[in-house]
Amino acid sequence: MNHSNNAVWVFAEQRDGEFLPVVYEILTEARGIAEKLNTNLCAVAFGQGVTGKLDQLAAFGAQTILCTDAPEFSTYTTGVYTRQLAELIHQYSPAVLFIGATHNGRDLGPRLASRLDTGLTADCTSLDVDADTGNLLMTRPAFGGNLMATIISPNRHPQMATVRPGVFKAMPLPGAPAAAVVQATSQVQSGDMLTEIVHVVKEKSQEEDITRARIIVAGGRGLGNATGFDLLQELADCLGGTVAASRAAVDAGWINNARQVGQTGKTVQPELYIACGISGAIQHLAGMNKARTIVAINKDKDAPIFKAAHYGLVGDLFQVVPALVKQLKSQEKGTKS
Numbered sequence: 001m002n003h004s005n006n007a008v009w010v011f012a013e014q015r016d017g018e019f020l021p022v023v024y025e026i027l028t029e030a031r032g033i034a035e036k037l038n039t040n041l042c043a044v045a046f047g048q049g050v051t052g053k054l055d056q057l058a059a060f061g062a063q064t065i066l067c068t069d070a071p072e073f074s075t076y077t078t079g080v081y082t083r084q085l086a087e088l089i090h091q092y093s094p095a096v097l098f099i100g101a102t103h104n105g106r107d108l109g110p111r112l113a114s115r116l117d118t119g120l121t122a123d124c125t126s127l128d129v130d131a132d133t134g135n136l137l138m139t140r141p142a143f144g145g146n147l148m149a150t151i152i153s154p155n156r157h158p159q160m161a162t163v164r165p166g167v168f169k170a171m172p173l174p175g176a177p178a179a180a181v182v183q184a185t186s187q188v189q190s191g192d193m194l195t196e197i198v199h200v201v202k203e204k205s206q207e208e209d210i211t212r213a214r215i216i217v218a219g220g221r222g223l224g225n226a227t228g229f230d231l232l233q234e235l236a237d238c239l240g241g242t243v244a245a246s247r248a249a250v251d252a253g254w255i256n257n258a259r260q261v262g263q264t265g266k267t268v269q270p271e272l273y274i275a276c277g278i279s280g281a282i283q284h285l286a287g288m289n290k291a292r293t294i295v296a297i298n299k300d301k302d303a304p305i306f307k308a309a310h311y312g313l314v315g316d317l318f319q320v321v322p323a324l325v326k327q328l329k330s331q332e333k334g335t336k337s
Ligand SMILES: Cc1cc2nc3c(=O)[nH]c(=O)nc-3n(C[C@H](O)[C@H](O)[C@H](O)COP(=O)(O)OP(=O)(O)OC[C@H]3O[C@@H](n4cnc5c(N)ncnc54)[C@H](O)[C@@H]3O)c2cc1C
Pocket: 144, 145, 219, 220, 221, 222, 223, 245, 246, 247, 248, 249, 260, 261, 262, 263, 264, 265, 266, 276, 277, 278, 279, 280, 281, 282, 283, 284, 287, 297, 298, 299, 300, 303, 315, 316, 317, 318
């Protein structure tokens, strides 16, 4: 028997030879899916020189790893990756395939689904298995985020979904055994190499990655203008946190869109999320409602954000935030003296 047949597959995307954090997040979630389907969890890794890094995938629960280690896989290109993954799927018939909803994953998923004549549910925020039918239940926001739709693919295989980075928490599997590694030869043909990567130019981002922040101070339209974020930065600095924003603040041009939290922004799961002048629209909540502690500061006591918050401060943020900063600074002085 081959361990990859009917298995749950996770595409292990790498960049510069390092697997992306979303791979570990999906592997963590996919362990439960494979268990419910009573099947094997398999990671599929393409790259050049990735063979030495496969233990990291096993540590997060991959029981089998299908690896293709060859120069043409060092950097992602649509034709090459699609060909290889499609050939492996024909060979092993996995039941399920998960791909991270990264820029490359969003390119690869639809191309592959089309080639395999199967469905693809993009940007899933939760995954489960129907106990009666064994169908994968793929849930994602629909109709502008106003409802959550659960999608199934009962007649087409593999059942494919992309998963947004930051939606699931990555947790290593304690005592994970070593994985069975299968080296797959490249099936790429010259016609698949439609693009050639001549040079990769990395944009130097000044922006912090809000998906990795432990503490976030987020601002919305209630800030009134871009300088309102200076106040939030002061609070974030006192707490060792990072500043983020609602879409309204981003659309107004007050802050870079890399800082946007929500359905069309990033999904964050910090220990502490302080929402200042944010009403709590469903599309915003979709990106932050898994934060461990949510504090809302809003002058409207009926603002929906208070329903999601663990602690609420009804008041003008231009009074509340400076008061918090003052308090935190005086505490800091107290501990230093
Ligand atoms: C398809 C789609 C995708 C979307 N994706 C996203 C997304 O990813 N992220 C996102 O955030 N939104 C998203 N939105 C937009 C979302 O619906 C809301 O319009 C947006 O979140 C509102 O931002 P806000 O809370 O900053 O502004 P508002 O809703 O205008 O709220 C401002 C709040 O500030 C409070 N306030 C005003 N002044 C003060 C003050 N001085 N002190 C304290 N409180 C004050 C007000 O009481 C109010 O509650 C999306 C919408 C659609 C249709």
